[in-house]
Amino acid sequence: MAEPLLQVDGVTLQYKTTEHLVTATWRVSFAVERGDRFVLLGPSGCGKSTLLKGVAGFMQPVEGRIALNGREVKAPGPDRMMVFQEFDQLLPWKTVHQNVMFPMLCAGKWSRAQAAERARDFIAKVNLSKFIDVYPHMLSGGMKQRVAIARAMAMEPDILLMDEPYAALDALTRRKMQEELLELWDDVRFTVLFVTHSIEEAIVVGSRILVLSPHPGRVKAELNCHQFDHTAQGGAEFQALQRRIHDMLFAEAVEPVEADAHG
Amino acid sequence: MGKVDKIQPQVRPEYEVTDVAAAQFGEVQRPLSAFERIWNVTGVRRFVVVASLAIAWELYARYLDNALMFPPFSEVVEAFYLAFAKGPLFGRMLTTLQVLLIGYGCGLALAAVFTTLAVSTRFGNDLLSTLTAMFNPLPAIALLPLALLWFGLGIPSLVFVIVHSVLWAVALNTHTGFKSVSDTLRMAGQNYGLTGVRYVMAILIPAAFPSILAGLKIGWAFAWRTLIAAELVFGVSARSGGLGWYIFENRNLLETANVFAGLLTVIVIGLFVEGVIFRAIEARTVRRWGMQR
Ligand SMILES: Nc1ncnc2c1ncn2[C@@H]1O[C@H](COP(=O)(O)OP(=O)(O)OP(=O)(O)O)[C@@H](O)[C@H]1O
Ligand SMILES: [Mg+2]
Numbered sequence: 308m309a310e311p312l313l314q315v316d317g318v319t320l321q322y323k324t325t326e327h328l329v330t331a332t333w334r335v336s337f338a339v340e341r342g343d344r345f346v347l348l349g350p351s352g353c354g355k356s357t358l359l360k361g362v363a364g365f366m367q368p369v370e371g372r373i374a375l376n377g378r379e380v381k382a383p384g385p386d387r388m389m390v391f392q393e394f395d396q397l398l399p400w401k402t403v404h405q406n407v408m409f410p411m412l413c414a415g416k417w418s419r420a421q422a423a424e425r426a427r428d429f430i431a432k433v434n435l436s437k438f439i440d441v442y443p444h445m446l447s448g449g450m451k452q453r454v455a456i457a458r459a460m461a462m463e464p465d466i467l468l469m470d471e472p473y474a475a476l477d478a479l480t481r482r483k484m485q486e487e488l489l490e491l492w493d494d495v496r497f498t499v500l501f502v503t504h505s506i507e508e509a510i511v512v513g514s515r516i517l518v519l520s521p522h523p524g525r526v527k528a529e530l531n532c533h534q535f536d537h538t539a540q541g542g543a544e545f546q547a548l549q550r551r552i553h554d555m556l557f558a559e560a561v562e563p564v565e566a567d568a569h570g
Numbered sequence: 571m572g573k574v575d576k577i578q579p580q581v582r583p584e585y586e587v588t589d590v591a592a593a594q595f596g597e598v599q600r601p602l603s604a605f606e607r608i609w610n611v612t613g614v615r616r617f618v619v620v621a622s623l624a625i626a627w628e629l630y631a632r633y634l635d636n637a638l639m640f641p642p643f644s645e646v647v648e649a650f651y652l653a654f655a656k657g658p659l660f661g662r663m664l665t666t667l668q669v670l671l672i673g674y675g676c677g678l679a680l681a682a683v684f685t686t687l688a689v690s691t692r693f694g695n696d697l698l699s700t701l702t703a704m705f706n707p708l709p710a711i712a713l714l715p716l717a718l719l720w721f722g723l724g725i726p727s728l729v730f731v732i733v734h735s736v737l738w739a740v741a742l743n744t745h746t747g748f749k750s751v752s753d754t755l756r757m758a759g760q761n762y763g764l765t766g767v768r769y770v771m772a773i774l775i776p777a778a779f780p781s782i783l784a785g786l787k788i789g790w791a792f793a794w795r796t797l798i799a800a801e802l803v804f805g806v807s808a809r810s811g812g813l814g815w816y817i818f819e820n821r822n823l824l825e826t827a828n829v830f831a832g833l834l835t836v837i838v839i840g841l842f843v844e845g846v847i848f849r850a851i852e853a854r855t856v857r858r859w860g861m862q863r
Contacts, residue, residue: 384761395754442860
């Protein structure tokens with residue numbers, strides 16, 4: 308078989324502060340294939356964002372190797388576009404249209420006219436055509452995230468990195484955005500590496516889930532979930548998978564009770 | 571043990587509203603009255619402030635009736651007009667503005683060099699922090715004797731003290747602005763593949779623009795004050811003096827109305843730069859971007 312799009316091999320990532328050395332992830336390995344909706348799932352603080360920063364090239368692993376298309380990742384670049392968790396990722400001095408256009412112009416792959424046209428298309432895809440000439444401070448949080456998604460997708464990156472893009476949204480908007488993302492995926496067939504700490508979101512959005520254990524993040528399991536979408540949510544299989552992941556993540560904390568039940 | 575009453579939610583009947591008559595909303599939208607609209611224009615409100623001050627001045631000066639100490643507003647306006655049209659005031663103003671612009675420009679250029687050093691290397695950072703801590707509290711005018719010693723009586727001395735007053739304020743603000751650019755914006759910029767100068771120009775400078783603009787404003791005010799004060803102290807340069815000298819000269823001649831005319835020029839230029847130029851820049855940038863209210 309050909310080599311995977313993204314290969315993460317025994318990667319350990321650490322933060323050095325003035326007082327501590329924090330190991331965020333420890334010897335994590337996984338592979339993402341083209342067209343995957345690959346989800347990193349784990350409790351808060353288990354190093355999901357850190358792992359994504361490693362893949363994006365903002366941090367260098369102290370051990371192991373990250374390779375995209377067989378080439379080692381050394382620095383940030385437009386072949387891995389990131390959608391951040393924070394709402395302040397849009398450039399406030401550019402309109403929605405300019406925000407989506409700007410990285411395309413930086414990359415130099417498209418002419419100005421082409422970039423403008425593509426930006427318009429992708430803004431339409433995330434249903435924001437009405438707000439195309441508005442500055443980001445006049446958008447709601449969910450709208451900002453949609454602009455960020457349009458901006459990242461318009462770049463046609465090899466892989467789209469999304470760090471809990473919907474975590475700060477209300478349940479209704481989140482669900483709409485998840486559906487939107489799945490429709491877009493159906494349409495464009497991009498590859499996405501998606502970070503979340505919601506089991507339900509992982510199952511709905513993902514095609515494959517990497518479950519990480521709490522601090523420092525280590526791989527616990529890799530599961531399939533391509534068969535589930537929103538319509539499957541109430542189903543028995545869906546709930547069984549949800550239960551299985553839940554037990555995996557909370558095994559340590561719940562152990563005494565579990566032991567009792569089994570014993 | 572006494573019985574503690576806990577607050578319970580009160581059960582009340584439920585209801586649903588089926589229809590709200592649109593006519594009952596009252597005022598949903600109405601145009602503002604002419605007065606409200608005029609009063610909303612900042613320029614109008616400010617003009618009212620200035621006009622009231624002028625009237626108060628006029629009345630008090632007439633009551634005092636001592637043109638030598640405190641000439642009325644009308645007399646000052648007249649002197650202002652005469653000095654501009656026939657007298658030397660316009661030339662003096664040009665001299666002052668010329669020196670000011672040279673000094674301000676040099677100060678900004680040096681500030682740009684220092685902040686570039688400070689953001690690109692750790693040593694540059696330490697250098698700028700230490701220098702600003704040392705020199706920012708030092709009033710520029712205190713350097714004037716030294717400047718006179720080094721550069722003699724003339725424009726270079728003035729430029730030197732202006733540069734000193736502009737440089738640290740602007741560099742400090744710009745540097746602080748750069749440092750407080752959020753990690754998310756930085757990473758977004760790097761994600762686009764921007765590095766070096768392109769990264770600074772496209773991401774850091776606009777992101778830090780509110781602080782940079784504040785620095786420019788403070789620098790301008792410092793430069794303006796320092797220059798007028800310096801001219802007052804050492805007066806005329808080789809050819810013709812500036813506004814400060816004009817004020818000083820007329821005080822010696824006891825032409826009090828002209829002294830006020832000189833001061834008025836200083837104020838008018840200050841108001842113009844602050845209220846027109848900087849406001850226009852603000853409206854087009856930080857305000858439109860929602861980075862400042
Ligand atoms: N800048 C930093 N400096 C030092 N330690 C950090 C830094 N950022 C994160 N960490 C540490 O690294 C660990 C992993 O953090 P990370 O942000 O990757 O978690 P996460 O899985 O994304 O959590 P969440 O779901 O809450 O976003 C945490 O223990 C955190 O304390
Ligand atoms: Mg995170």
